[in-house]
Amino acid sequence: MPLITIVCHGLEDDLRVDGRGCEDYRHMEIETDVVSNTDGSAKVTLGHTAVLVGIKADIGKPRPMVPNEGYLEFFVDCSANATPEFEGRGGEELGTELSNTLYKVFNNKHSVDLKGLCISAGEHCWVLYVDVLLLQCDGNLYDAISVAIKAALFNTKIPRVHISADEEGGKEIELSDDPYDCMRLNVENVPCIVTLCKVGHRHVVDATLQEKACSVASLIISVTHKGTVTCTRKVGGGSLDPESIFEMTKAGKRVGKALHAPLMKLLQQEESLGKTRQKVGFLG
């Protein structure tokens, strides 16, 4: 019996190949502060997909149209470590697609407080370079990346700066001497991406590569904790019925909204352990 028949028939009864329900995620592990050279980092493992995000804060010039805001720059690297398909320039297309989607997800006023990243209007601001590295690829990259970015932003510590005027009237930037004197970001409104794959007549959340191969199209929807949708996108070479899209949007909003509360609790718990926390690292 071909795989697609097995998968589709199982879904009619709300059963997936690995026993999950249609809207269940695989086992997810999150660890923050894994790379010490960054200002914030996080590693997320979702089933066999592993993603590492490092955030570095640099001082730069604000964009001309918005002089009193900082900004974020995203870069996704699909290296050949993740899967042999990414050898050479194979992963470049996927990397561009992922980073362009991330720009769209964060392209609104409330996800990250950009005004808080401004140092002096029109001259200096914080630029957060968010670099995503795919370590292992087993489907559902968008979800893993968005959770990792939220965790890494939570973990980011931006040093406090003081602007002082020096003798010639120019501005001088001083970093405070205390390494613990830093600014934290409010990640309450950072959205999480939910990918819904249409397989047969049903949709599934967190599809494995097998299920993805059986689907014609997927819908990615990024949802904040309040249920606001910041970005949607249809991916894949098939077409979708408008009714399916409405159904998937509702389901995506439900799943996405439910993801935020446990995630924030987990991050705060991990933070509160402080120095007593056991670091798992990459081999755990």
Place this chain on the structure above:
Amino acid sequence: MPTDTKRVRGPEVSQSPSLFLCKPAAVFPSHGARADGRQRDQVDVRPVFVRCGLVSQAKGSAYIEAGNTKLMCCVYGPKETERKDETDMKCGKLTTDMRFAPFSCLERGSWIQGSQDKDLSLMLHESLQPAVCLHKYPRSQIEVNVMVLENSGSVLAHAVTCASLALADAGIEMYDLVLGCSIRQDGASYVVDPSYMEENSCSSVGSKNQGGLTVAFLPSLNQISGLQSDGEMTEETLTAGVRTCIEGCYKLYPVIQQALAKAVRRAAPPPSES
């Protein structure tokens, strides 16, 4: 190093003078008539001018003009695939390329494809792929090239329409024409087929429901082949927006069909009744 004190050199990076103007950014009111006289909250798309068969060298071509947005598309193929190792023996390959002319936007762009161009090309590809009968063209490649001559809003939507017209003009077999429509949600009201100013206006009030949505639709099959949204919207607004875009596509359908029929008649005039 001796500095030249007699000349005043300008900045090394040249910027558009419009950035230095003192007037505040235009804030578009979220109620009242739109700048070009169309209605808010109604499916009021710009009148569209389309023509097929402009480029003699291309297998199929189309030109679309909606308000001030001007796009042209050329289709080459089906031709043999260059890279044999990636050939899927059962069906053909569709490649899309969307570029902006440097003079098309308010600020001069560059000829090198930026990430925005690549992103739009990818979305164009996703919107067109479900409609083309690729299984009828094994081991072949169909190339679609869209060039934006003037960007005055909802470029992706019109690119999708233009590209599917060009594909039809080239005689590529398709399940249906793909039409694109976009809206911009601004607070409680929306505008269909926004112009460049309407797309990029920053609203003064940090209200909810700010964003843009583009939908690519196959009218006779009632299938959505492309969907993209950004900004911040509630799920109900998004759903209502998709329905509005579908209505906009239905409005456009007869015009596009007529243009295609005219082009076919021109290319092969019916035998005269004698």
